Amino acid sequence: MTKAQADSRLILFSLLVILLILILALVNLQIIQGEKYALIAERNFVRIKKLSPVRGEIYDRNYRPIAVNKSSINLYIKPGEILSRDNVARFVSENFTIELSEIQQIIRQNRYRLYSEILLLQDVEYEKMVKLSERFDRFPSLFFKTENKREYSYNNHFTGYVSKISEQELAEREGEDYNINSSIGKNGLERYYEKKLRGTSGYDILQVDASGNSLEFFNHNLHQDPIDGADMILTIDNRLQEYIEQLMPNEFPGSAIVLNAKTGGVLAYVSKPSFDQNIFTGSISRSDWQAILNNPQKPMLDRVIHGSYPPASVFKTIPALFGLENGLIEKDTELAECTGGMQVGNRYFNCWLESGHGHLSVVDAIKYSCDVFFYDLSMEMDLAEMETFTKQNFLTERTGIDLPGERKGFFPTVQWYVDNYGKHVNILGQKVNLSIGQGEILVTPLQVCTHYATIASNGIWRQPHLRMKFIKDQQEEKKYYKELRLPSQAEHLQIIQEALYETVNGRYGTGGAARVPGVDVYGKTGSAENHMGELTHAWFAGYAAWEEPEIVFTVFLENAGHGGSNAAPIAREIIRFYDEQRKTAQ
Numbered sequence: 001m002t003k004a005q006a007d008s009r010l011i012l013f014s015l016l017v018i019l020l021i022l023i024l025a026l027v028n029l030q031i032i033q034g035e036k037y038a039l040i041a042e043r044n045f046v047r048i049k050k051l052s053p054v055r056g057e058i059y060d061r062n063y064r065p066i067a068v069n070k071s072s073i074n075l076y077i078k079p080g081e082i083l084s085r086d087n088v089a090r091f092v093s094e095n096f097t098i099e100l101s102e103i104q105q106i107i108r109q110n111r112y113r114l115y116s117e118i119l120l121l122q123d124v125e126y127e128k129m130v131k132l133s134e135r136f137d138r139f140p141s142l143f144f145k146t147e148n149k150r151e152y153s154y155n156n157h158f159t160g161y162v163s164k165i166s167e168q169e170l171a172e173r174e175g176e177d178y179n180i181n182s183s184i185g186k187n188g189l190e191r192y193y194e195k196k197l198r199g200t201s202g203y204d205i206l207q208v209d210a211s212g213n214s215l216e217f218f219n220h221n222l223h224q225d226p227i228d229g230a231d232m233i234l235t236i237d238n239r240l241q242e243y244i245e246q247l248m249p250n251e252f253p254g255s256a257i258v259l260n261a262k263t264g265g266v267l268a269y270v271s272k273p274s275f276d277q278n279i280f281t282g283s284i285s286r287s288d289w290q291a292i293l294n295n296p297q298k299p300m301l302d303r304v305i306h307g308s309y310p311p312a313s314v315f316k317t318i319p320a321l322f323g324l325e326n327g328l329i330e331k332d333t334e335l336a337e338c339t340g341g342m343q344v345g346n347r348y349f350n351c352w353l354e355s356g357h358g359h360l361s362v363v364d365a366i367k368y369s370c371d372v373f374f375y376d377l378s379m380e381m382d383l384a385e386m387e388t389f390t391k392q393n394f395l396t397e398r399t400g401i402d403l404p405g406e407r408k409g410f411f412p413t414v415q416w417y418v419d420n421y422g423k424h425v426n427i428l429g430q431k432v433n434l435s436i437g438q439g440e441i442l443v444t445p446l447q448v449c450t451h452y453a454t455i456a457s458n459g460i461w462r463q464p465h466l467r468m469k470f471i472k473d474q475q476e477e478k479k480y481y482k483e484l485r486l487p488s489q490a491e492h493l494q495i496i497q498e499a500l501y502e503t504v505n506g507r508y509g510t511g512g513a514a515r516v517p518g519v520d521v522y523g524k525t526g527s528a529e530n531h532m533g534e535l536t537h538a539w540f541a542g543y544a545a546w547e548e549p550e551i552v553f554t555v556f557l558e559n560a561g562h563g564g565s566n567a568a569p570i571a572r573e574i575i576r577f578y579d580e581q582r583k584t585a586q
Helices: 003-032 034-045 085-095 100-109 126-133 167-172 188-192 194-198 238-247 286-293 317-325 362-367 371-378 383-392 414-421 427-435 445-456 490-505 568-585
Strands: 046-051 065-077 118-121 142-152 162-164 183-185 202-207 231-234 254-260 266-272 341-344 347-350 460-462 467-472 475-478 483-485 520-528 537-545 549-557
Touching (some): 085 142, 188 194, 238 266, 254 445, 317 383, 317 445, 317 490, 362 371, 414 427, 445 460, 445 549
Antiparallel strands (some): 231 467, 341 347, 467 475, 537 549
């Protein structure tokens, strides 16, 4: 074979190999992976434009606004149309309140979302929009849109707030109705009722060319209208809420909650200090965020359901009821004489009154808040049974309020003491502490309030709630909440009710500062030892009745001192304000 023939055969063989490779590639493209590449081609031809729903608004019980939507001029960027990342980032940072590093990060994170519209800023001033729009010919990737933005009427913790969805949240909700520009409820009611409030997105399906321009091949491009979210009406009374917000002292962190005694609906829900949720609905500045994080009073802590504290003497109704229910005491039973304290084992436990209260019945022990009566009563109590009874009364248990992240509270068991203090721990001494709401027991202000609501309702526990109803297309959707009868007999509850009335209205009762002429006020003071400060935490819990009990309240102040001196006067003003509003409405 000549060299020329060999070269010809080599060329022919090479051509056959190349042809075979091309045939295999074609088979792979059109047959094996045909569906995949057809879908890619379709996506290059079709654009799905999501249409955002209008978020449902939130109103108080009298249809006064709490969280509404307002018009907002928003700045967007299309990553696929950026001519120069550095230039556009510099332009935005120089003309808007956003740092260069932040805009560069947004562009970098969304560099593969070529055809997406990425939200950069909300609430651009109209004058600025007009002025800068003239310069957008140099930055074709930038444009403005007029959309809705959430606005909160006053600072509070219960509504929570909405903010732009994070990359992590978006990944967790893959396949759901969210995109990179979506706002989502971060906490409070906005988070708890996210699906109801958000609604459902609509869409436009468009045919586009390689540059993303609509080809308008059909006059009937596919379209689906968005379904707006439902408006929510709360049990909250804005006037009462705002009054208590002003009434609570700024120098003491704390909380105040008022419930409707007949339904469990929350009339007022105040946690101090509060914060302005509106700063989160757009792009929060680094300085605003640092100011919140570095505030030692922790303004973002919802002290109504996230703060847990020793209940002190507001807890004394529990051992009193336990003693009555289990036959350990009767109404007129007098226990050990209070001489200012009581010796238990090798430790002396003081009463708050050094001179002592003498011999007392359970009614007077609650009225004067005598510690020794409950020290002595605890000697006969089984700790495990006491824990069970406490939980049955929903103290140290979640109430199930319609808010995320409610804390449970805590009641120690024998095993807990053994695990933490050793097998030789003095359980007797621990019971003495627990009997007056001290030691390791922890409750939230809401749990205390629901407990006193149960006393006011003769043993009926009602689930506290903020939602009254949703309204959608003129249709009302109501919800019914749990009602349970708790394990206390009517005659024993009446004894506790008498004691709470005497605490406020009787001579030398510790809650006299809560007395309101013309109103039957029932209540209990508490001063909880506090290892975080020099002064005690101040408690006052109770209820107010006209023909029958109408409102239940709990006032709590951190590091404020005695409950009767500091918390009870606030409760008095709450009752007085409610009484005035009640008379006006009649």
